[in-house]
Amino acid sequence: MKTKITELFGIEHPIIQGGMHHVGFAELAAAVSNAGGLGTITGLTQGTPEKLANEIARCKEMTDKPFAVNLTFLPSLTPPDYPGLIKEIIDAGVPVVETAGRNPAEYLPALKEAGIKVIHKCTSVRHSIKAQSIGCDAVSVDGFECGGHPGEDDIPNFILLPRAAEELEIPFVASGGMADGRSLVAAMALGAEGMNMGTRFIVTQDAPVHQNVKEAIVNATELDTRLIMRSLTNTERVLNNEAVERLMEKEKRLGDDLKFEDILDEVAGVYPKIMHEGTMEAGAWSCGMVAGLVNDIPTVQDLINNIMSQADEIIKSRLQNF
Numbered sequence: 001m002k003t004k005i006t007e008l009f010g011i012e013h014p015i016i017q018g019g020m021h022h023v024g025f026a027e028l029a030a031a032v033s034n035a036g037g038l039g040t041i042t043g044l045t046q047g048t049p050e051k052l053a054n055e056i057a058r059c060k061e062m063t064d065k066p067f068a069v070n071l072t073f074l075p076s077l078t079p080p081d082y083p084g085l086i087k088e089i090i091d092a093g094v095p096v097v098e099t100a101g102r103n104p105a106e107y108l109p110a111l112k113e114a115g116i117k118v119i120h121k122c123t124s125v126r127h128s129i130k131a132q133s134i135g136c137d138a139v140s141v142d143g144f145e146c147g148g149h150p151g152e153d154d155i156p157n158f159i160l161l162p163r164a165a166e167e168l169e170i171p172f173v174a175s176g177g178m179a180d181g182r183s184l185v186a187a188m189a190l191g192a193e194g195m196n197m198g199t200r201f202i203v204t205q206d207a208p209v210h211q212n213v214k215e216a217i218v219n220a221t222e223l224d225t226r227l228i229m230r231s232l233t234n235t236e237r238v239l240n241n242e243a244v245e246r247l248m249e250k251e252k253r254l255g256d257d258l259k260f261e262d263i264l265d266e267v268a269g270v271y272p273k274i275m276h277e278g279t280m281e282a283g284a285w286s287c288g289m290v291a292g293l294v295n296d297i298p299t300v301q302d303l304i305n306n307i308m309s310q311a312d313e314i315i316k317s318r319l320q321n322f
């Protein structure tokens with residue numbers, strides 16, 4: 001399938017794996033890129049520029065296809081060494097960067113001068129327009145359904161995508177709630193040039209996370225995610241568990257007085273315990289509503305092949321027959 005996104009990134013299928021903390025390692029990124037999509041290494045998970053350089057080198061050993069690095073710009077008292085991370089990305093010749101969080105304007109000139117394509121993750125039309133105006137090449141439009149941080153506007157993709165299509169000139173991919181060929185065709189119908197998936201890619205044989213994480217998502221339904229940290233204007237969609245219920249009880253009790261320090265036990269440093277040790281109740285971790293559509297643990301290659309053949313069949317048979 002040829003779209004503006006496959007052309008822009010030099011990939012075969014318009015399918016991107018979004019950056020995911022403690023999930024987006026070289027193994028997953030390479031598997032997605034080898035299957036014809038665009039895999040993404042999560043920059044901040046690596047911690048230091050040296051470790052990121054090492055992860056990029058590992059990925060290059062596993063694939064000769066294009067892949068991306070995600071840079072998430074978070075408000076932080078001790079910010080990561082973003083210039084150092086960007087230098088390693090440039091020196092290694094990584095062709096695409098997925099930015100997320102704060103406006104990436106400060107870092108765009110360096111990336112653009114190096115010829116890197118930038119796709120910025122946005123949860124609203126106004127942020128998408130901003131991304132376009134500062135020179136981003138594409139946008140990943142994340143609807144309210146998405147795993148991770150859906151923003152504070154709560155606009156689901158059935159509204160957000162056509163609104164983005166009305167306003168944007170640069171291409172965008174649909175993100176949040178995407179799982180299969182049906183998602184891809186629907187996303188294209190609403191104006192997207194491809195799709196980005198997070199949660200679905202965790203539940204693959206190639207994702208380097210504990211089996212318990214994959215099984216938790218397979219066993220979950222679309223009713224099992226919760227929104228946390230809304231009062232901190234840092235809303236996150238997570239899979240419900242004991243830690244999340246404890247956190248929500250604190251939110252209810254403290255109301256607007258809730259501070260980040262009150263929920264440190266449930267959110268700080270929990271990802272390694274969950275993703276690598278499989279201690280599922282260790283804290284809150286991002287997961288999309290799309291968990292309700294995830295029922296198997298295929299290889300990335302099979303997942304992408306199935307998405308493309310299902311999309312083809314929907315376009316050529318189902319839609320033609322109406």
Ligand SMILES: Cc1cc2nc3c(=O)[nH]c(=O)nc-3n(C[C@H](O)[C@H](O)[C@H](O)COP(=O)(O)O)c2cc1C
Nearest residue numbers: 018019020021100146147148176177198199286288
């Ligand atoms: C476990 C997990 C961790 C994530 N970590 C990040 C991250 O560090 N940076 C980022 O930009 N997005 C992150 N995301 C968001 C994904 O890249 C993607 O935008 C989102 O998962 C799409 O929604 P979906 O889960 O419904 O497919 C994360 C998502 C999940 C599920």
